[in-house]
Amino acid sequence: MPAVDWVTDFYTRTGDWWGGAEAKVTNTDHQRAARVRAHASRAGALWVLELGCGYGGAAVATAMAGHTVTAVELTGRAEHIARLAAEHHVTPTLVRGDFYTADPGTGFDAVTYWDGFGVGSDTDQRRLLNRIACDWLAPGGVALIDVYNPFDWAARHGKREHRDARPGEGYPAELDRLFTFDQHSCTAIDTWWETARPKRRISQRLRCYTPADLALLLTGTGLRLDATHPPLDPDDFSYLAVLRPADQT
CATH class of the missing domain: 3.40.50.150 (Vaccinia Virus protein VP39)
Structure with missing residues (x-):
C-alpha cells in the first residue's frame, strides 16, 4: 500500500x-x-x-x-x-x-x-x-x-484563498488555503486550515x-x-x- x-x-x-x-x-x-x-x-x-x-x-x-x-x-x-x-x-x-x-x-x-x-x-x-x-x-x-x-497548478503556486464560514449554506468553518507546486516531482500540494487554528494544517499531495x-x-x-x-x-x-x-x- x-x-x-x-x-x-x-x-x-x-x-x-x-x-x-x-x-x-x-x-x-x-x-x-x-x-x-x-x-x-x-x-x-x-x-x-x-x-x-x-x-x-x-x-x-x-x-x-x-x-x-x-x-x-x-x-x-x-x-x-x-x-x-x-x-x-x-x-x-x-x-x-x-x-x-x-x-x-x-x-x-x-x-x-x-x-x-x-x-x-x-x-x-x-x-x-x-x-x-x-x-x-x-x-x-x-x-x-x-x-x-501541472500547468494549472504551477500557475497558482504560492497563491492563497480565504473562505468565510457560511453556516446557513452548510459551510460551518472559516478556512484558509495555500497552493504549492513542486516542480521537481510535478506534484500539487493543496494545504488547508481553519483560520482560527493556523498551526493545524492538512495537505493533499497530487501527482500531475x-x-x-x-x-x-x-x-x-x-x-x-x-x-x-x-x-x-x-x-x-x-x-x-x-x-x-x-x-x-
Missing part, C-alpha cells in the same frame, strides 16, 4: 467542513454519468465501478441513469452515500477500503475515477492502472479518469501529468490513452483521460 497516510485525515476533515453543503447530486454528477454512457462500448445498462466516490453524488447519478454501480471509498465521506441513494431511490453498492486491497468484483464495462487520481508515486499509479486493466475492466471496457494538469506524461505512465499497465477532454467545470485543475485496453483498437 502506498505511503499516503494523509488521505483518510484530509478527506474526512474536509468532508466535515463541506459535506453539509456538497453531499448532494449535482449537474456535474449527471454530466459525469452522461460521459460514462458516451464512451462505453456496449449499449444498454452498464456495470460501472467508481473509485474514490467521496460523498457519492456521481455514483448515485450514474445509478439514476440506469446503470449498476459499485463505489469504492476509504474515508468518512462515504457516510453520506446511503442517504443520497435513499433520497434518489437507487441502490449503488459501497465497498469501504483502499484501491490496492479492495475487492469490488470484476467484469465492469466502465471504471471511473473523478477528481482524485495522482495519490502516491508513479509506481502507485501504475499499480492502480494495472488493477483497472487486469482485475476490473471487462473486455472492451473503458476507464474515465480525471488527471491533474500532461497527456504526454500520462501516455508514458501507461506503458506496461495494459491501458492506452484513447482521448482527452477538458474539465466539466472550467475552474477545475484537471482534464478527463479516456483509457482503453492496450490491445483494443
